[in-house]
Amino acid sequence: MKFGLLSTAALCGLFLATSTLTPAAAQGVKIGILNDQSGVYADYGGKWSLEAARMAVEDFGGEVLGGKVELVTADHQNKPDLAAAIARRWYDVENVDMITELTTSSVALAVQELSAQAKKIDIVVGAATSRITGDACTPYGFHWSFDTRALGVGTGGALTETGGDTWFFLTADYAFGYSLEKDTGDIVKSKGGKVLGAVRHPLNSSDFSSFLLQAQASKAKVIGLANAGLDTTNAVKQAAEFGIVAGGQKLAGLLLTLAEVHGLGLNAAQGLVLTESFYWDRDDKSREFAERFFKRTQRMPNMIQAGTYSATLSYLKAVKAAGTKDSDAVVKKLKELPVDDAFAQGGKVQANGRLVKDLYLFEVKKPADSKKPWDYYKQLAVVPAASAFPLAKDSGCPLTK
Known part of the structure; x- marks a missing residue:
């Protein structure tokens, strides 16, 4: 009888294990927008960054690897411990593949460290400290838009x-x-x-x-x-x-x-x-993007919101080019592909994850x-x-x- 119970448990475990091994080609990707949505930086990034990410997903076509691109979002309230808890739940329970925006440097550093442990990609846009691609760099961390040195x-x-x-x-x-x-x-x-x-x-x-x-x-x-x-x-x-x-x-x-x-x-x-690193009225590309953004939000985008658009779009392009959402393969493509969109023309990503472009x-x-x-x-x-x-x-x- 004991043997039968063990066999049943083993079979159930095998079924559960194999059921989670759905091919990546049928999964799409899930992206998290984690930032301050109610505090001192709510206008600086906030819900407007989420709208910019939605625009990137739509412009990309809404699907990758045979599945839908999903967005999730949360307010970290500028608290590193809360941000880390949200990121951990997203990675471990909700199968989030990449987290971006990450306003507030203490938050970005905490989430970047956690992301490295989980072997997940983070693309910091709203936080400024140059440590993100300096002494605190990780194999899976990226920094878009600007930093304190620039x-x-x-x-x-x-x-x-x-x-x-x-x-x-x-x-x-x-x-x-x-x-x-x-x-x-x-x-x-x-x-x-x-x-x-x-x-x-x-x-x-x-x-x-x-x-x-x-x-x-x-x-x-x-x-x-x-x-x-x-x-x-x-x-x-x-x-x-x-x-x-x-x-x-x-x-x-x-x-x-x-x-x-x-x-x-x-x-x-x-x-x-x-x-x-961005101004809506600088050139034709920035104006076209900004006018579409304005129709949705009744405001013009700043460099955080435009940078979130670019980071989201660049990640999706890298996933498509890699043919998988495996983080190591996507990291390689993010560092190989030029960044050419409404936010950055001819931008390049360095080995430390830093996007370099004119300011x-x-x-x-x-x-x-x-x-x-x-x-x-x-x-x-x-x-x-x-x-x-x-x-x-x-x-x-x-x-x-």
């Missing part, structure tokens, strides 16, 4: 070269802020400038008065805002109340996007200098210079990919040693 080269380098040679930083007190302050400070010093000091504020601050008073008292020519989302917009609004710009100091939005400029309005944002230095227009809705930027310069991003071998990524 932003430092663009905004920090340009302002220092044009006379803004003393800096004081207002820094978000977590991994992203530290990285942005360090990378920009290094660029400023390499150009002959000086960093006079820094003050750190909690994420999602509502009162910047004490921090701004310290920045004002420093007499630095440039106050670098090493923060993002609502933290940046609140700091800019309160800086105006203190008369900081009127007093001769310049504000540098080190991670400022079209979404925050729109939230501020041109009266408050005019004159800000910033670096983005752009912009100044926010005065209200009188804006000729139509969402006409917010004047381009000052192109930041070449070769200047913005180090070679993989120089990035600190141990995979490239």
Whole structure:
């Protein structure tokens, strides 16, 4: 009798095991969009990034490997432990193949580490720390859109070269802020400038008065805002109340996007200098994509949303080219195929997972210079990919040693 029970159990186990071995060709893929949908970065990426990913799936055709492309999404609330728990459930229970967007650097680093353990691909778009393809790189991790070093080269380098040679930083007190302050400070010093000091504020601050008073008292020519989302917009609004710009100091939005400029309005944002990897009105490809996005959302995309479109589309192209969703095979294709879409033309993915492409230095227009809705930027310069991003071998990524 015991033998019979064991045989039945073994047969059931064999059936369950074989039933899970459905050929990948009949499975399609499942992609997770994990980001902040209710907090300080909800406009920066949020539900708008999910809409951009939907556009990528539709533009690709909705199917790959003989099955449908599915999207799942969740709000990580800027909590690394919550994000890791969601990612673990997605990988272990819901059979998610790739996770992207990943706003917030502490979240991105946590999910990237977990993804490497699970041998699953993650493509970071919304988080900024250069560690993602530096010392924290993994065989399955990618970084799209921008990073703290590229932003430092663009905004920090340009302002220092044009006379803004003393800096004081207002820094978000977590991994992203530290990285942005360090990378920009290094660029400023390499150009002959000086960093006079820094003050750190909690994420999602509502009162910047004490921090701004310290920045004002420093007499630095440039106050670098090493923060993002609502933290940046609140700091800019309160800086105006203190008369900081009127007093001769310049504000540098080190991670400022079209979404925050729109939230501020041109009266408050005019004159800000910033670096983005995408602007909707730059060329015909960006305008065509942006106009389709606008019809769905009633807003123009920023570099996070356009980058999520590109990351999703690039992943699907790599799966198709590999003929499988096996992560190792897809990683190989992601690093081989050029990235050529509305977000990036002629982009290349390095051995450390870093997408390299040109970025752009912009100044926010005065209200009188804006000729139509969402006409917010004047381009000052192109930041070449070769200047913005180090070679993989120089990035600190141990995979490239």
